[in-house]
Amino acid sequence: MKLPVYLDNNATTPCDPRVVAEMLPYFTEMYGNAASRSHPFGWTAEAAVDNAREQVARLIGAEPTEIIFTSGATESVNLAIKGVFEMYAGKGNHIITAATEHKAVLDTCRHLERNGARVTCLPVDNTGRPDLQALEAAITPQTILLAFMYANNETGVINPVAEIGAIAKKHGVIFLSDATQAAGKIPVNVQTDGIDLLAVSAHKMYGPKGAGALYIRRKSPRVKLIAQIHGGGHERGNRSGTLNVPGIVGLGKACEVAMQEMDSEAPRLEALRNRLQEGLLLLDQAYVNGNTKYRLPHVLNISFRYIEGQTLLTGFSKTIAISSGSACTAASLEPSYVLKAMNTPDDLAYASLRFGLGRFTTDEQIDYTIRTVTDTVNTLRAESPLWEMYKDGTYPENVLKPHI
Numbered sequence: 222m223k224l225p226v227y228l229d230n231n232a233t234t235p236c237d238p239r240v241v242a243e244m245l246p247y248f249t250e251m252y253g254n255a256a257s258r259s260h261p262f263g264w265t266a267e268a269a270v271d272n273a274r275e276q277v278a279r280l281i282g283a284e285p286t287e288i289i290f291t292s293g294a295t296e297s298v299n300l301a302i303k304g305v306f307e308m309y310a311g312k313g314n315h316i317i318t319a320a321t322e323h324k325a326v327l328d329t330c331r332h333l334e335r336n337g338a339r340v341t342c343l344p345v346d347n348t349g350r351p352d353l354q355a356l357e358a359a360i361t362p363q364t365i366l367l368a369f370m371y372a373n374n375e376t377g378v379i380n381p382v383a384e385i386g387a388i389a390k391k392h393g394v395i396f397l398s399d400a401t402q403a404a405g406k407i408p409v410n411v412q413t414d415g416i417d418l419l420a421v422s423a424h425k426m427y428g429p430k431g432a433g434a435l436y437i438r439r440k441s442p443r444v445k446l447i448a449q450i451h452g453g454g455h456e457r458g459n460r461s462g463t464l465n466v467p468g469i470v471g472l473g474k475a476c477e478v479a480m481q482e483m484d485s486e487a488p489r490l491e492a493l494r495n496r497l498q499e500g501l502l503l504l505d506q507a508y509v510n511g512n513t514k515y516r517l518p519h520v521l522n523i524s525f526r527y528i529e530g531q532t533l534l535t536g537f538s539k540t541i542a543i544s545s546g547s548a549c550t551a552a553s554l555e556p557s558y559v560l561k562a563m564n565t566p567d568d569l570a571y572a573s574l575r576f577g578l579g580r581f582t583t584d585e586q587i588d589y590t591i592r593t594v595t596d597t598v599n600t601l602r603a604e605s606p607l608w609e610m611y612k613d614g615t616y617p618e619n620v621l622k623p624h625i
């Protein structure tokens with residue numbers, strides 16, 4: 222077995238070789254600009270983009286004309302939120318989102334607050350899900366957008382998306398879902414889920430970095446956006462700029478492969494993840510973070526009390542590639558804001574590890590991971606005065622808050 226073992230698939234995934242094979246000719250022989258209408262180079266590129274548009278649409282139950290290509294989920298989310306805010310300014314300025322959203326959503330909302338938006342950031346329960354009654358109560362005649370992710374990148378917790386979609390429809394509010402972690406892993410359907418805008422990213426589903434898409438509903442209701450990147454009027458005027466044809470071809474192929482393999486891959490990963498979870502829960506004072514019923518099949522977020530997460534991470538950083546919290550905030554020493562929003566006690570929030578299994582994860586790698594993490598936890602605890610106090614029964618009671 223080759224080391225290190227890669228279990229950080231929520232941060233990014235390797236490109237599937239089938240995706241790379243599909244992309245390669247579009248760098249060399251078929252290098253046309255998809256907007257060149259006057260010669261075969263352009264026609265070939267345009268046909269490839271049209272094909273990818275169908276592949277993306279099929280994965281999420283949309284029509285090809287409802288898909289526009291972007292540089293990734295961050296851009297898709299920015300276009301969706303800023304585009305709605307500007308387009309529907311006549312109706313209102315109120316956006317509702319949740320505390321556990323990705324920074325692409327939260328920072329965009331914060332930016333708009335400085336430009337006149339009113340943003341309600343709903344709390345979540347201690348399993349990481351929002352309260353739907355609180356959501357409905359927060360809607361006002363000025364509410365123009367609900368932004369709730371499909372599944373969380375740190376905990377894998379899946380939101381009650383169809384219920385949120387129904388609430389959005391009932392109140393005539395647009396519903397954006399960041400499905401970056403869910404698309405291609407579990408069934409996502411913009412029709413049955415009642416989603417109006419949906420963001421996906423190729424590099425989270427075995428496609429290339431720098432390619433993504435935004436679904437924009439075209440009927441009941443027809444959603445319109447104000448473009449955020451102006452120029453040649455590409456992508457129906459929603460996003461100008463020469464199309465990244467190889468990247469788009471890769472995104473399309475990634476969607477096709479994910480769709481074909483989801484039914485076998487999701488249960489395989491779930492079994493592996495459960496084995497990892499059961500193995501690590503054999504350790505004393507280990508807690509799973511987030512809802513374990515509504516959770517992506519390949520994600521495990523777990524905390525070990527009486528050890529510091531960063532110390533634990535450095536304990537096996539050369540053998541197992543994982544992160545504490547999300548990749549985006551991993552550089553900071555603050556505990557994860559997602560776990561904090563779930564009311565996770567500080568000591569557990571600091572000691573959390575996120576395992577993201579993936580298409581290339583093997584049984585052997587999981588067994589190795591269980592052994593290595595167990596040994597590291599035991600070694601660090603043996604040296605920890607906190608652990609000694611806990612074992613002696615002299616650890617301060619007030620720190621031992623019950624945790625679900």
Ligand SMILES: *Cc1c(COP(=O)(O)O)cnc(C)c1O
Nearest residue numbers: 293294295323325374401402422
């Ligand atoms: C990775 C991620 C993003 C950002 O996607 P990029 O394509 O890297 O910009 C947004 N939202 C979620 C939930 C993510 O996991």
